[in-house]
Amino acid sequence: MSEFSASYHLQTSDQQKAVELIRASNNKGFVFPESNGWVTFIVKGPAFGIRKAIVSLNPGLLVHYSYMEDHGWALSFFEKDELISTYKCDWTEELHIEKDKLDIVLLRELIIKQGNSIEDLEKALDLAEDIGEEPPAYFIANKLGLSYYEWLSADNIGDGSYYKNLVIVD
Template sequence: MSEFSASYHLKTNDQQKVIDLIRASNNKGYVFPESNGWVTFLIQGPAFDIRKSIVSLNPGLLVHYSYMEDHGWELIIFEKDDIVSAYKCDWTDDLIIEKDDLDLFLLRELIMQQGNSAEDIKEIFDLVQFTGEEPPAYLIAKKLGLRYFEWLSSDNIGDGEHYENIVFVD
């Protein structure tokens, strides 16, 4: 079975901010504990759609991460409701990379804030020059300090029972 993951990550140490965001946007979802200055969350409903109601109320820096093992991956970063960095890679048929709006400076800054090396960042987003063993999407998520991203989406979380300290927002 192929992995299909899609999640949001708000740059904050305050889990309550995400709970408030979900409630204010009239959504339901799951909120993970803060880790490395990020609070991961999922919104119930179609996993790969970016919810305008979430983005329109976004209080800060928000990452939407998606990875479809046999198809591609995407990383969109919002500052409030503006897209400040966007990357999409699809290899379903032919390799198609959309990175005109990719902000490598911002990504380097976020990666270095985690104490991680940003030296090979350009190659990770190129794929043609990429030689790593892990999927590039995983490398970026780990470099950014995201803890919850693998095999994670609203389609496969069930009732959240496999995660500690997860909060369901109804």
């Protein structure tokens, strides 16, 4: 079975901010505990696609991460309601990378802020060379300090009981 993951990551140390964002947008979802300055959350309903209601009420820096193991991956950054950076890589039929709207300076700054090296960043984004055993999407997520992203989406979280310290927003 192939992995399909889609999640939001709000740059904050306050888990409640993500809870409030989900509620204010008239959605339901799941909010993970803060880790490395990020609060991960997913919204119930269709797992893929970026919810306009979430973005329109975004209080700060928000990342949307998606990974489809057999197809590609994407990363979008929003400052409040403005899309400030995006990257897409698709290999469904042939390799196609869209990085002309990627703010590489922002990405580097966020990685360095986590205390991580930016070495091999370009390789991961270009899929030019093998960068280890993890997929480039995982490599970047780890560099950003995202803790919750693998096998994580509204389609596969169930009732959330598998996760510890998860806040369910109904």
